[in-house]
Amino acid sequence: MKVFSLFFFFFVTIISFAQCPTVNISLGSQEDIDAFKINFPDCTSLSYDLEIIDYNSNIVNLDGLLSLINIQGSLTIRGLNDNVNFDGLKNLNVIAGNFTLSSNSIKSLIGLSNLNSVGGDFNFTNNVLESFKGLENLNLIQGNFDFSRNSFEQFEGLNKLTTVNGNFIAQYTGNLNYLDRLSNLKLIGGNLILSYNGVETITGFPVLEVIKGGLFFEQNLSTHITGFEKLLSVGNGILIERNTKLIDINGFSLLSSVVGDFYIVENESLVNLNGFPNLELIDGSIQVIRNQKIESFSAFDKLESINKNLRFLSNRIPLISGFENLKSISGNLEFKDNGEAVLGFNSLTSLGGFLSFDENRILKSVDGFRALETIGDSFSFYKNEELVSILGFDNLKNVMVVLESRIILS
Secondary structure, three states, X not given: OHHHHHHHHHHHHHOOOOOOOOOOEEEOXXXXXXXXXXXXXXXOEEOOXXXXXXXXXXXXXXXXXXXXXXXXXXXXXXXXXXXXXXXXXXXXXXXXXXXXXXXXXXXXXXXXXXXXXXXXXXXXXXXXXXXXXXXXXXXXXXXXXXXXXXXXXXEOOOOXXXXXXXXXXXXXXXXXXXXXXXXXXXXXXXXXEEEOOOOOEEEOXXXXXXXXXXXXXXXXXXXXXXXXXXXXXXXXXXXXXXXXXXXXXXXXXXXOEEEOOXXXXXXOOOOEEOOOOOOOEEEOOEEEEOOOOOOEOHHHOOOOEEOOOEXXXXXXXXXXXXXXXXXXXXXXXXXXXXXXXXXXXXXXOEEOOOEEEEXXXXXXXXXXXXOOOEEOOOEEEEOOOOOOEEEEOOOOOOOOEEXXXXXXXX
């Protein structure tokens, strides 16, 4: 660090007549911070990247940067400890590039309260804070917002954030209770990824309306998912996968359409799928795979159209029923290796692909499909050793049926 400091002082003598540095700057000590103010007292708009990196606890304040109003490059802050005062950045309004706050152990973010936009990614990762307080005026993140692997006891701030144009990522964070405090976030332009978190209840953003990418809940230890009451559309699918303690999903009361696939995979404790009460269109497939306890598919009671496939694979649940308003499936409808009964689907009139009941070893009865008229491909029953009754299919016309089970047709 001493070598750097000597270089820094030598370098600034060469560019001492410039209002701001004309190259990227890295500051690693309190001497470097103080020297910035001496050598660039009138620097308000920095055109290059600024790094503040200190793993040796040399920096105690950032007062030497008080003149900065905007940074046209990127700002990186790493390794600061809880003795650091951030007031030296209190005049900073804009970061046009990326903003990285990583691996810091600090009391709070007070001092960043005038920052209103980040033009690139905001990477807030691997930090330990007493209180997430600050950033009260940040309203726009043009890139991704990565809020992963952080620890904090209290959360205040980001209450004016309205838009994240990239992905919103929260992973490996014990406390996700802050999501409902982002009370003005309306748009996520990429994916919303909530994964590997330990919070008991994931409560979604209260006014979020649009996710242009996908919505991902993966490998969380949460027992409940709720909220997202204002969400209207998801642009690239929903994945709910391997949340081993998840019991119920509620909320999503205004979500009417999903573009992309909807996956519910290996949620071994999931019982109630009660959210999504107004979902009418899936412009993709629904795949329900290896779930053990789902009691109801009431989440899909208003669903009218699926533009690809509907698949139930290896679900150890006694009954698959519902979908009473589902009228059309453009692709295939597949039941494989599931439970004892399949009921309902009585509004379904057309199926563009095949309909199969294959290798359901304990399936005993099928009852429904009373409005189904056309199947675009084959209709098969294969290796359903316990199947004894098939009821319904009253209006089915002109379809090839493959039967390889001991059944009674009624």
